[in-house]
Amino acid sequence: xxxxxxxxxxxxxxxxxxxxxxxxxxxxxxxxxxxxxxxxxxxxxxxxxxxxxxxxxxxxxxxxxxxxxxxxxxxxxxxxxxxxxxxxxxxxxxxxxxxxxxxxxxxxxxxx
Numbered sequence: 001x002x003x004x005x006x007x008x009x010x011x012x013x014x015x016x017x018x019x020x021x022x023x024x025x026x027x028x029x030x031x032x033x034x035x036x037x038x039x040x041x042x043x044x045x046x047x048x049x050x051x052x053x054x055x056x057x058x059x060x061x062x063x064x065x066x067x068x069x070x071x072x073x074x075x076x077x078x079x080x081x082x083x084x085x086x087x088x089x090x091x092x093x094x095x096x097x098x099x100x101x102x103x104x105x106x107x108x109x110x111x112x
Contacts, residue, residue: 016057017057017058017061018061019057019060019061020060021049021060022060022065022066022067023065024047028065028067029045031103031106031107032045032069032103033045034106035099035102035103035106036071036099038102039071039095039098039099040095050068054066054068056068069100069103070096070100071095071096071097071098071099071100071103072088072092072093072096073089073092073095073096074087074088074089074092075087075089
């Protein structure tokens with residue numbers, strides 16, 4: 001709601017492939033919570049949707065559930081991803097690498 005009847009917004013162009021988001025089941029979220037609790041006890045797990053380009057839109061539309069995952073923490077003002085001043089703290093990089101490695105191992109072994 002824009003709050004001004006003189007203003008209207010309408011989509012333009014081809015919206016591309018449309019598909020529903022895959023479910024965030026315990027099979028997906030369990031390993032994430034387990035490893036996050038080991039590295040960052042009590043941290044909130046917050047599912048988000050990224051607007052960047054991935055193969056996920058095509059795979060989800062074809063019935064292959066596709067997820068993204070990051071364990072990278074950044075400063076309060078953001079990561080400035082892909083900008084000239086993109087940066088991350090060394091400790092965040094190392095913890096994020098450990099997080100991803102351990103979660104992928106759980107997925108690969110079918111353990112939760």
